Amino acid sequence: MEAQPGTTAHLLSPGETAAALGSNPDAGLTGEEAARRLAAYGPNELGTEKRVSPLVLLLAQFKNVLMLVLVVATGLSLWLGHTTEAVTIGIIMVLSAGLGFLQEYRAERALEALQRMAAPHAVVVRGGQHQRVRAAEVVPGDVMVLAAGDRVPADGRVMEGADLRVDEAPLTGESLPVDKHIRALPKGEHAVADRANMVHAATTVVHGRGRALATATGRHTEVGRIATMVQQVQAPPTPLQAKLDKVGHYLAVGALGVVLIVVVRGFTSGQPFLEMLLFGMALAVAVVPESLPAVVTVTLALGVQRMAARRAMVRKLTTVETLGSTTVICSDKTGTLTQDQMTVRQLYVGGELLELGGSGYEPKGSFLRGGAPVEPTDVARQLLTAALLASDARVRLDPETRQWTAQGDPTEGALVVAAMKAGLEAEELTRRMPRVGEIPFTSDRKRMTTLHRADGDTVAFSKGAAEVVLEGCTHVATGHGPRPPDEGTRREILAAAQDMQRHALRVLAVAERTHATTENAEREMTLLGLVGMMDPPRPEAREAIATCRLAGVRVLMITGDHPLTAQAVARELGLPRSERVATGAELSALDERALSRLVGEVDIYARVSPADKLRVVGALQAQKQVTAMTGDGVNDAPALKKADIGVAMGIKGTDVARQAASMTLADDNFATIVAAVEEGRAIYDNVQKTLMYLLSSNIGEMALMGAAALLGLPVPLTALQILYVNLVTDGLPALALSVDPHASDLMARTPTDTRGLLSRRVVSQIVMGGVWSAVVNVALFAGALISGRSLQEAMTMTFVSLVLIQFLKAYSFRSLRAHAWEKPFANRWLNLAIVAELVLLALVVHVPTLENVFGTYNLTGTDWLVILGAAATVVPVLELGKRLFR
Numbered sequence: 001m002e003a004q005p006g007t008t009a010h011l012l013s014p015g016e017t018a019a020a021l022g023s024n025p026d027a028g029l030t031g032e033e034a035a036r037r038l039a040a041y042g043p044n045e046l047g048t049e050k051r052v053s054p055l056v057l058l059l060a061q062f063k064n065v066l067m068l069v070l071v072v073a074t075g076l077s078l079w080l081g082h083t084t085e086a087v088t089i090g091i092i093m094v095l096s097a098g099l100g101f102l103q104e105y106r107a108e109r110a111l112e113a114l115q116r117m118a119a120p121h122a123v124v125v126r127g128g129q130h131q132r133v134r135a136a137e138v139v140p141g142d143v144m145v146l147a148a149g150d151r152v153p154a155d156g157r158v159m160e161g162a163d164l165r166v167d168e169a170p171l172t173g174e175s176l177p178v179d180k181h182i183r184a185l186p187k188g189e190h191a192v193a194d195r196a197n198m199v200h201a202a203t204t205v206v207h208g209r210g211r212a213l214a215t216a217t218g219r220h221t222e223v224g225r226i227a228t229m230v231q232q233v234q235a236p237p238t239p240l241q242a243k244l245d246k247v248g249h250y251l252a253v254g255a256l257g258v259v260l261i262v263v264v265r266g267f268t269s270g271q272p273f274l275e276m277l278l279f280g281m282a283l284a285v286a287v288v289p290e291s292l293p294a295v296v297t298v299t300l301a302l303g304v305q306r307m308a309a310r311r312a313m314v315r316k317l318t319t320v321e322t323l324g325s326t327t328v329i330c331s332d333k334t335g336t337l338t339q340d341q342m343t344v345r346q347l348y349v350g351g352e353l354l355e356l357g358g359s360g361y362e363p364k365g366s367f368l369r370g371g372a373p374v375e376p377t378d379v380a381r382q383l384l385t386a387a388l389l390a391s392d393a394r395v396r397l398d399p400e401t402r403q404w405t406a407q408g409d410p411t412e413g414a415l416v417v418a419a420m421k422a423g424l425e426a427e428e429l430t431r432r433m434p435r436v437g438e439i440p441f442t443s444d445r446k447r448m449t450t451l452h453r454a455d456g457d458t459v460a461f462s463k464g465a466a467e468v469v470l471e472g473c474t475h476v477a478t479g480h481g482p483r484p485p486d487e488g489t490r491r492e493i494l495a496a497a498q499d500m501q502r503h504a505l506r507v508l509a510v511a512e513r514t515h516a517t518t519e520n521a522e523r524e525m526t527l528l529g530l531v532g533m534m535d536p537p538r539p540e541a542r543e544a545i546a547t548c549r550l551a552g553v554r555v556l557m558i559t560g561d562h563p564l565t566a567q568a569v570a571r572e573l574g575l576p577r578s579e580r581v582a583t584g585a586e587l588s589a590l591d592e593r594a595l596s597r598l599v600g601e602v603d604i605y606a607r608v609s610p611a612d613k614l615r616v617v618g619a620l621q622a623q624k625q626v627t628a629m630t631g632d633g634v635n636d637a638p639a640l641k642k643a644d645i646g647v648a649m650g651i652k653g654t655d656v657a658r659q660a661a662s663m664t665l666a667d668d669n670f671a672t673i674v675a676a677v678e679e680g681r682a683i684y685d686n687v688q689k690t691l692m693y694l695l696s697s698n699i700g701e702m703a704l705m706g707a708a709a710l711l712g713l714p715v716p717l718t719a720l721q722i723l724y725v726n727l728v729t730d731g732l733p734a735l736a737l738s739v740d741p742h743a744s745d746l747m748a749r750t751p752t753d754t755r756g757l758l759s760r761r762v763v764s765q766i767v768m769g770g771v772w773s774a775v776v777n778v779a780l781f782a783g784a785l786i787s788g789r790s791l792q793e794a795m796t797m798t799f800v801s802l803v804l805i806q807f808l809k810a811y812s813f814r815s816l817r818a819h820a821w822e823k824p825f826a827n828r829w830l831n832l833a834i835v836a837e838l839v840l841l842a843l844v845v846h847v848p849t850l851e852n853v854f855g856t857y858n859l860t861g862t863d864w865l866v867i868l869g870a871a872a873t874v875v876p877v878l879e880l881g882k883r884l885f886r
């Protein structure tokens with residue numbers, strides 16, 4: 001790989017930098033050149049996340065203590081001359097490692113695919129065209145286009161900047177955003193933090209726009225240097241994995257106790273020491289649920305994949321767990337609960353109301369007064385001109401789809417379309433009144449103002465939330481020129497705005513002023529009128545809200561829009577408590593205690609700023625609510641980070657929001673959040689089933705071995721039989737349970753139902769299943785011996801019964817609520833696994849060579865019937881347990 005160009009660009013002028021990098025500051029690199037450089041310099045990645053090779057993964061399976069014990073056991077068997085036993089333990093070991101490998105390999109690949117999907121993007125200029133590329137494809141010499149909310153993809157020399165401010169905290173620790181300029185720095189040493197004409201990878205643009213010429217990529221960036229120094233940190237285990245580790249630990253201690261009892265008793269009753277040691281080892285391996293954490297990881301990873309298929313991109317396994325126990329979802333309104341398909345419906349201009357026809361972004365529709373078509377009045381045209389010029393969105397007919405589409409903010413798209421319906425043309429107006437300045441829109445300011453040169457003067461056009469814009473207006477436009485409004489006019493305007501809001505319309509006020517400067521632009525303005533636009537609710541959001549209600553998940557609407565609009569939309573969506581609305585101003589006046597009370601009672605929050613969102617999350621969390629919060633802007637990042645589940649918008653969201661969030665919605669749709677919650681619950685449910693199955697199996701065996709030892713019976717199973725049950729019999733059904741089809745009542749449960757992996761109900765099922773299995777097996781074993789059967793026959797019957805009980809338990813544990821006989825065969829994988837296992841079992845019992853190896857006996861038909869009858873008793877016992885807990 002070639003060395004990258006030097007790092008002294010901060011001392012050069014923009015022109016010199018471009019020359020040094022062999023790039024054109026306007027047209028950028030050509031596509032071919034970019035491809036050549038990508039091959040020469042390598043991808044723009046830190047490359048710290050190593051891909052785990054399959055071989056390493058396979059070897060890792062042998063790295064756990066229990067596998068080592070098995071290896072020792074194999075050696076010991078060989079030494080004692082039990083060749084067949086040694087070979088069989090070897091085969092079982094390989095099978096078990098293979099199964100573990102297969103699971104982890106799938107999980108690993110699933111996560112890799114996700115990382116690729118979540119990879120950040122960048123906009124660069126290539127061959128004179130703006131292009132959106134994967135950040136990994138940025139090369140030195142690329143012209144990077146930067147805007148507020150973007151993450152800087154590579155280190156670069158700033159060539160152009162309008163109010164460009166960058167948050168460099170991740171790199172330099174500087175908490176305040178840094179202003180960027182384009183001048184060269186004087187010769188000398190400059191620390192990274194002082195290079196104000198450079199931008200750096202991993203930092204984010206928080207304000208303004210600009211262009212920068214990429215000077216270094218990948219490991220050659222400043223952050224790359226740090227990353228190479230710092231070793232990659234291992235992700236900590238998820239709470240679920242931690243909990244399971246703990247369960248596994250307790251079980252291991254219990255198991256070793258039983259092993260000790262069995263071995264000591266065997267030894268004292270005259271068995272050779274080494275034989276007993278070998279047996280003890282096999283027993284220890286068998287009864288410790290070592291595969292549990294792996295099964296959980298796989299289940300979570302596959303869940304992540306399934307969520308992605310439902311358009312929810314999750315970055316961490318923990319999120320999957322948390323999602324299932326979500327109790328509150330705080331959602332934006334615009335675009336998430338509504339379609340963000342804005343259409344202007346009404347104009348309030350010159351003291352009268354005009355209606356506007358048409359739908360979508362197609363610029364076709366007529367102006368109506370009292371239902372009759374009219375030409376737009378002069379004041380209406382004036383208002384639409386101002387609205388058009390103060391908008392950045394552009395509307396065009398897509399040549400391929402033949403659909404009218406808006407590029408940019410849909411609110412502005414609607415204004416542009418309304419202006420087009422009045423026959424106004426963006427190009428012509430911009431030529432006549434070019435924009436010379438702007439005060440940008442932010443969710444905090446709730447307005448946007450632009451300055452234009454017109455006939456030797458500078459005029460300002462402003463649009464935004466009605467009450468905000470109105471406050472800066474001293475005059476109102478009428479058919480006869482601007483007039484200071486009297487009390488009556490003021491009241492009429494407010495009434496008109498309220499009326500629109502009650503009809504669920506979003507209302508914007510539009511104003512202008514002459515002799516404008518950036519300082520005075522938003523004061524002493526003339527109100528041109530009000531615009532009311534419709535944004536229909538998403539039908540699927542309505543359904544999802546109903547689902548949440550059933551599922552005991554509270555939905556809060558948190559919007560920057562007006563309280564009345566918010567309330568009207570909430571009603572249309574069927575939000576349960578829509579009679580009370582709290583505003584951002586109200587929230588600011590409350591202390592933490594009062595706020596905490598309020599968030600317990602109110603579901604709709606309007607005119608809210610990102611800072612208020614942060615407080616709402618805090619108040620909900622103080623009440624132990626597991627909170628999901630949506631957001632899209634730079635300012636939303638703190639709230640997204642603080643929430644248990646930060647949800648970013650994939651379409652509307654900024655990079656900053658996406659990085660702060662734990663989940664991104666590919667379609668910005670509220671219903672997707674609810675789908676993810678359902679998926680999270682399903683995964684939790686399946687982990688629980690697998691857990692019940694495996695733990696109950698281990699407890700059953702421990703109880704059997706322990707009880708036999710205490711009752712003075714011979715050892716009821718051989719070492720190989722125990723290993724077989726745990727490493728062969730249990731593996732496939734456990735895997736099948738982890739992909740069990742969703743229960744139909746998942747979203748009819750309350751969140752508390754779904755919390756607590758090892759609830760009393762679960763533990764009781766595990767214990768009942770385990771203990772009953774031991775009772776049946778001890779009875780069968782003792783009964784066979786008493787009735788004069790040989791030890792080998794009694795052991796075989798116990799072995800087969802143990803395996804059959806496991807199979808039956810797998811079906812019963814498919815649900816804690818539904819009975820085993822309700823849709824018993826719905827899990828195809830489980831059916832397949834059981835059939836395969838039954839065939840194997842039959843071979844072990846009836847094929848002479850295998851009989852020798854496993855110490856089994858060729859059971860008669862009657863034997864099978866007796867065993868089956870005894871094993872089947874586990875079903876009524878478990879089902880009775882379910883009923884008791886209903």
Ligand code: ATP
Binds near residue numbers: 561
């Ligand atoms: P949500 O928080 O539900 O997404 P929102 O989009 O209404 O709702 P903001 O984007 O914070 O929230 O907008 C707040 C207010 O600012 C809007 O009600 C509107 O009055 C005004 N507004 C929105 N977009 C623009 C814009 N492009 N130009 C001027 N004013 C705007």
